[in-house]
Amino acid sequence: MNNLFDLTGKIALITGGAHSIGFALGVGLAQAGAVICFNCSNPESRDRGLAAYREAGVEAHGYVADVTDEEAVRALVEQIQQEVGVIDILVNNAGVIKRIPMLETTVEDFAKVVDVDLVAPFIVSKAVLPGMIAKGRGKIINICSMMSELGRETVSAYAAAKGGLKMLTRNICSEFGGANIQCNGIGPGYIATQQTEPLRCRQPDGSRHPFDQFILSKTPAGRWGTTDDLVGPAVFLASDASNFVNGHILYVDGGILAYIGKQP
Ligand code: GCO
Numbered sequence: 001m002n003n004l005f006d007l008t009g010k011i012a013l014i015t016g017g018a019h020s021i022g023f024a025l026g027v028g029l030a031q032a033g034a035v036i037c038f039n040c041s042n043p044e045s046r047d048r049g050l051a052a053y054r055e056a057g058v059e060a061h062g063y064v065a066d067v068t069d070e071e072a073v074r075a076l077v078e079q080i081q082q083e084v085g086v087i088d089i090l091v092n093n094a095g096v097i098k099r100i101p102m103l104e105t106t107v108e109d110f111a112k113v114v115d116v117d118l119v120a121p122f123i124v125s126k127a128v129l130p131g132m133i134a135k136g137r138g139k140i141i142n143i144c145s146m147m148s149e150l151g152r153e154t155v156s157a158y159a160a161a162k163g164g165l166k167m168l169t170r171n172i173c174s175e176f177g178g179a180n181i182q183c184n185g186i187g188p189g190y191i192a193t194q195q196t197e198p199l200r201c202r203q204p205d206g207s208r209h210p211f212d213q214f215i216l217s218k219t220p221a222g223r224w225g226t227t228d229d230l231v232g233p234a235v236f237l238a239s240d241a242s243n244f245v246n247g248h249i250l251y252v253d254g255g256i257l258a259y260i261g262k263q264p
Helices: 020-031 043-055 070-083 107-135 156-179 194-200 210-218 227-238
Strands: 011-015 035-040 061-064 089-092 138-143 181-188 249-252
Touching (some): 011 020, 011 070, 020 089, 020 227, 035 043, 043 061, 061 070, 070 107, 089 107, 089 227, 107 138, 107 156, 107 181, 138 156, 138 227, 227 249
Parallel strands (some): 011 035, 138 181, 181 249
């Protein structure tokens, strides 16, 4: 049974893998045996990421590349293939969010979020698929969101992008399942990260943030998730244990999507 989850000999690329969810997934996939490559947007972040992986006992390969730039992504994949090997596992994790009421959201704001959260996974997937097809196998994991299913005020661009990422996941499944490539998504619930800090930070009077209280009332687990909660699902979707799972969005949300919420 253990061999089903063994990633020894596999090469993983995690976009935005220098910190937060991407970093946690990188360490987790490494602990399952994978060789970890990650990109980020600047040399300082790359160096911090490499130091953090080393601190966690992982000798990762870090690269600076803009995932929205197709030429830069092609060069990144080529460099990884030269220096490390053909990518077996792609985690499209890099993402941004802008929390702005829709009527105050500019087209530029909207386009920027869609560019990073939806167009970039298309670009990076397109760059790694030929190598996977040549190998006769591959795993693509798209970091979706609860906003792939639900909307809420101020996240119109993010929800549109993450909804699109759900359908891109299903389309890659449809087009490349026959090449033994599995493309699935992970849909994190509300996870305690820097990105959600503004939603749960203590109020000036020391009380809980209203959104924090709201999420706790909507989550059967009664807590925010941690990045570690996402590692097991990622190892599963990156491993042979999921070879007949395709086009699926695995929600790791403490049950929030299944629950109407605690009666006030
Ligand atoms: C928000 C949050 C969410 C979470 C996550 C949920 O503003 O509602 O940032 O979008 O980050 O995406 O799955």
